[in-house]
Each structure stands twice: as C-alpha cells, then as structure tokens.
Amino acid sequence: MATLLSLSSGFKGDIRLRVVWLMVLLLILHPVLAYWSGHAQDVLPQLTMIAVQGTAVWCVFTRYQRSPPLIRLPWLLLALAALMQVLWAIINLLTTILGDKGGYLTAIGIVFSALYMIPCMFMITRSFGQHEPRSIAMLDLTLSCVVAVLLYRFITQLASGPLASDPSSIYLVIHHADAVDFSLSAMVILRMFGARSFRWRFFYYAASTYLLANAIVAYIYNRLELRGLPWWIGSMVDISYALLMLVTLRQPPRWLRAYHPTLSVSQTIASFAPMILSMMVVMLGISMSRISFLAGLVTACASVLFYGLRVAVIQSQHMDMQRAVDQSAWRLEQQVGRDPLTGIANRAALDTRLHEALEDGRRSGGYCSLLMIDIDFFKQYNDSLGHVAGDACLVKVACALSSSQLRPGDLVARYGGEEFVVVLANTPVETALEVARRLMASIERLQIVHASCPQGRITVSIGIGTQTANMRADALTLLEEADRALYAAKSSGRNCVVVASETTRTLPSSSGEWKANDGASI
Known part of the structure; x- marks a missing residue:
C-alpha cells in the first residue's frame, strides 16, 4: 500500500x-x-x-x-x-x-x-x-x-x-x-x-x-x-x-x-x-x-x-x-424539572417552588400549605401485580392529582416512590383541607382495583402542613410537618387526611408513637 x-x-x-x-x-x-x-x-x-x-x-x-x-x-x-x-x-x-x-x-x-x-x-x-x-x-x-x-x-x-x-x-x-x-x-x-x-x-x-x-x-x-x-x-x-x-x-x-x-x-x-x-x-x-x-x-x-x-x-x-x-432550552428545563415516569415535577422542581412559595408567604403575611400524599398499601400492590402494573398505577395517580382543579401557581410533584407532594401557595389550612378532599375523590374515581386494600381499590393518605407565623420559613420544616401528619393519617387507618397540630410540631419526625389524636383526623 x-x-x-x-x-x-x-x-x-x-x-x-x-x-x-x-x-x-x-x-x-x-x-x-x-x-x-x-x-x-x-x-x-x-x-x-x-x-x-x-x-x-x-x-x-x-x-x-x-x-x-x-x-x-x-x-x-x-x-x-x-x-x-x-x-x-x-x-x-x-x-x-x-x-x-x-x-x-x-x-x-x-x-x-x-x-x-x-x-x-x-x-x-x-x-x-x-x-x-x-x-x-x-x-x-x-x-x-x-x-x-x-x-x-x-x-x-x-x-x-x-x-x-x-x-x-x-x-x-x-x-x-x-x-x-x-x-x-x-x-x-x-x-x-x-x-x-x-x-x-x-x-x-x-x-x-x-x-x-x-x-x-x-x-x-x-x-x-x-x-x-x-x-x-x-x-x-x-x-x-x-x-x-x-x-x-x-x-x-x-x-x-x-x-x-x-x-x-x-x-x-x-x-x-x-x-x-x-x-x-x-x-x-x-x-x-x-x-x-x-x-x-x-x-x-x-x-x-x-x-x-x-x-x-x-x-x-x-x-x-x-x-x-x-424551545430546546425550555424542553431541557422541563425535562430537568420533571419526573421521567409520571411526567409531573420532580424533587428538584419541588424544592425550588416550595422555597419561592414560603418566601412569598413570609413577605406577604400569607400561608403556604403542603400536602404529603401516600398511596395506601402500594408495596402489596407492587408485589402482587408486578412493577409494570405498579408504574402504571403511579402514572394514573399522578395524572389524577395534576388534573384536579388546582391554581396555576400550585405544584404537584413526585416526592419519591409512591409519595406525592402538592404545594399550595398562599393557602390557609381550611382551603388546603378542601383541596385534599378533592384530591382523594379524584383518586377514588380512578377505581383502580387493589385486593389488599380494605376498600378493594387504590386509596391515598394525606398529611397537611401549613406555614404559620411561629414557624421557620424553610422547606425542610414544612416537609417535616406534612410528613408527621401523613404518618398520623396512616396510623389512623389510612384513606384519611390529617392536619399537623401544634402538638405534633414539637415531636421528632422519627417518633413511632403516633396516635390518631396526635393530629386532627378528617
């Protein structure tokens, strides 16, 4: 050559x-x-x-x-x-x-x-x-x-x-x-x-x-x-x-x-x-x-x-x-801030939006409420029907939550696993309760069969945390409040909503001694 x-x-x-x-x-x-x-x-x-x-x-x-x-x-x-x-x-x-x-x-x-x-x-x-x-x-x-x-x-x-x-x-x-x-x-x-x-x-x-x-x-x-x-x-x-x-x-x-x-x-x-x-x-x-x-x-x-x-x-x-x-940059931003499975906001987008909502509430004197949502008995659903069916269930639940009548400034995000979070900016606890009831009704209307659940269908438990004047304006504190209330809802038999009370705010998030009366059960 x-x-x-x-x-x-x-x-x-x-x-x-x-x-x-x-x-x-x-x-x-x-x-x-x-x-x-x-x-x-x-x-x-x-x-x-x-x-x-x-x-x-x-x-x-x-x-x-x-x-x-x-x-x-x-x-x-x-x-x-x-x-x-x-x-x-x-x-x-x-x-x-x-x-x-x-x-x-x-x-x-x-x-x-x-x-x-x-x-x-x-x-x-x-x-x-x-x-x-x-x-x-x-x-x-x-x-x-x-x-x-x-x-x-x-x-x-x-x-x-x-x-x-x-x-x-x-x-x-x-x-x-x-x-x-x-x-x-x-x-x-x-x-x-x-x-x-x-x-x-x-x-x-x-x-x-x-x-x-x-x-x-x-x-x-x-x-x-x-x-x-x-x-x-x-x-x-x-x-x-x-x-x-x-x-x-x-x-x-x-x-x-x-x-x-x-x-x-x-x-x-x-x-x-x-x-x-x-x-x-x-x-x-x-x-x-x-x-x-x-x-x-x-x-x-x-x-x-x-x-x-x-x-x-x-x-x-x-x-x-x-x-x-x-448009490519916008799509990239959307992909970066989106959960790849469900298509709703991911943890990174949740942290950003929650911080903004808390800062707005601190400046305006309003209240930011947070809904922590967990699918009841989801592990049993996954074990019995498989992960493909479990993923399909997560997608349906995420779609039902995001398609509910929320305001443009509110955010539905996947927190991890079968847990979801809804950020309600400038929303008092009474309004947050109404939103939680509406979200539970949306999940019930899906009629997803779940043999391991007492109701025979997929249900959710919701914990509500609300920003107050005595509460530090940081995302971690509000997430801990909502997580405690969610734990109380699951301890109360699931398929219910619990609002974090003043007494629950003083307890550590790792406490396993929750009772139904530790929070306000709805």
Whole structure:
C-alpha cells in the first residue's frame, strides 16, 4: 500500500513538473512569437496566450477535483472566472481571423471579460455553509443574472452604439472595469484574512493573487489599448495566469498556516462580504444612468431591494434558529424539572417552588400549605401485580392529582416512590383541607382495583402542613410537618387526611408513637 501511495505521489509530482515546464515554455514562446510578428494581436501570439490561460484554468480545475466537497464549489467558481477571460481571448482571436465590421464581436469579448465578476462575486458573498438557506443562493444568482444582462447592454451600447465615438464613453467603461476589478480583489483579500479554516485561507489566497494581478494588468492593458497595443502586451496578460498556476501547484506559505483570525473578526468580515454584490450593482446603475436614467434608477433600486431581501431572509433564519434554541432550552428545563415516569415535577422542581412559595408567604403575611400524599398499601400492590402494573398505577395517580382543579401557581410533584407532594401557595389550612378532599375523590374515581386494600381499590393518605407565623420559613420544616401528619393519617387507618397540630410540631419526625389524636383526623 505504501508503495502504491509513493508511486501515486510520484506520478502526481511528475505531472506537476511537466505542467510547470509547459507553462515556462509557453511564457517564453509568447513574447518570441509576438516580437517576430511585430504585433500582439496576430494569430500565433494569441494562440499562445490562450494556451497559457487554458493551462492555468486546468490547474485550478485539478485543485477543484482534489478538494473536499465543502470547498469544491469555490474552486470551480475560480476556474469559471478564469475561463471567462479565456473566452475573451478566443473572441479576440476570432475578431482577428474573421474581422469585426460592426464591432459586435469586440463588444461580446468585452462582455465575456467583464462576466468573470459574476463567479467572483459568488465566491466572495456566499459562506458555502450547510446552514445557508437556498433562497440566499437564488437571490444572489438572480441578481448576478441581472448584472450580466445590464452589463451586456451597457457595454454593447458604449462599444458599438452611437456613443462609441465619444472618448468619454470608453473611459467610462475603463473606470467602471477598474472599480470592479480592484473591489473584487480587495474583498477576496479581506475574506482571506477572515477565514478561520486553513483550506479556505489557501483558496482565498490563490483567488486574491489572481484577481489582484488581473486588476493591475487590466488597468495597464486598457489604457495602452487606447494608444495601440505594443507587441509585448500579451506577455503582461500572461502574468496573472502564471501566478494563478504557480500558487495552485505550490505548497502554501507558512504564514498562511500560522495565521488564525479571531471569531469576531471572521464573523464581521463574513457579514460584510455580501455588500460587495450590491455595491457592484449600484456602480453599474450609476454607469447605466449615462445611457438611460430610468434603467440606472431601476438597477440601483434592484440592488437595494435584493440586499434588503437577503438581510430579511438571514434575519428570519436567525430568528427561527433562536426560537428553536429557546424551545430546546425550555424542553431541557422541563425535562430537568420533571419526573421521567409520571411526567409531573420532580424533587428538584419541588424544592425550588416550595422555597419561592414560603418566601412569598413570609413577605406577604400569607400561608403556604403542603400536602404529603401516600398511596395506601402500594408495596402489596407492587408485589402482587408486578412493577409494570405498579408504574402504571403511579402514572394514573399522578395524572389524577395534576388534573384536579388546582391554581396555576400550585405544584404537584413526585416526592419519591409512591409519595406525592402538592404545594399550595398562599393557602390557609381550611382551603388546603378542601383541596385534599378533592384530591382523594379524584383518586377514588380512578377505581383502580387493589385486593389488599380494605376498600378493594387504590386509596391515598394525606398529611397537611401549613406555614404559620411561629414557624421557620424553610422547606425542610414544612416537609417535616406534612410528613408527621401523613404518618398520623396512616396510623389512623389510612384513606384519611390529617392536619399537623401544634402538638405534633414539637415531636421528632422519627417518633413511632403516633396516635390518631396526635393530629386532627378528617
């Protein structure tokens, strides 16, 4: 296996070496042919330049094939951007061979040269993340198509229409191209410094190298073209493609791997990047206003509208994500505070709510009552019918308790085993007794058969503890009061309610000497 890998690596290295030598040969051959013919736009020099460009495009496409799936699309967009320039060179070659009386081929070539900005804008504005909505990509694609149509109309009318004889129209196209080229290169450099992944930094490094060199070359080329192209101008066009091939094939520089932007810097740059697309359209609208004020106004308005829609979609997505996070947090809180078997509140939720109710009672001078409920002879029920039936019984009892007519601030919780607790905030003992009777009636209506119970069905015993002015306002004390009263109810024969009396409050909770008259039996 290691031998195969080494052979594969050697084969790839051999191909790269051959491509480099081919590029070096073409870079030498191009100026030689141009000097020999004496003109940069002769057929042979143009064919050589197309070969240089095609070799660079092939290198980028090879990088696209070797890249991970997430970053493949950006490399493909970079290859398409370079391919647009190849099409421009092919149109120029056809113009040389076939002629161009109406100037339409020249205009189409300029359009192809300018259309490279569309894949560039895509690789600048998009985040290429899985969380990015498809609607954002569709908006960007639609706006890019609008840019392509307007760009074609703008350039063809200036290059072959009645305005073609006006030098200011030509300079308008040149200045527009300069603004687009340098804006794209600046934004790609910015994205490079905002990328947190090394693979993305390397991609933007390759793209910025090509776009910056292309912007500088185009700046010089367009101005020299007005005075007549010198024989060596084609070799200058080769520079950006030679650099693109060199960056694509070579190992990335060390500083690119060592550089790591902060999260805030990365997020800020990624949020600012989509503005470049709208800026391009606004610039195009300003240029279009020279030909047609209405078309320029519509173009500028479309830019604002599309950017607004983009922001609205992103904000809507963030709101949906925040809503989902909030809902998940709420569900987690509910799960943390819920008993997994019965679905009612668990001990943790009981402690929190009881503490709050006692504090409210202490501040307001009201009373908090606590009902401690125990299923009578539940061990015998479990032993005779099994734990599955016992769990089903607990669920039914919990459902009956929680579905009783309690107030929103009251809480039904499972205390442990077959014991349940009901917290009644701001409730005096008389009202707590009425609630206890109502809960006992709810359990009786279940009619759960229990052969070991004297009544022949499931019943419950309830102990009531109530906060008083002389009582410490802590949960443990009130729980002990209710537990003593529950013990008294079970000692009184079960299926009854006992209220903790003043005498029972002085007895220890571990006392086993409870009588029926230790509390008030109902």
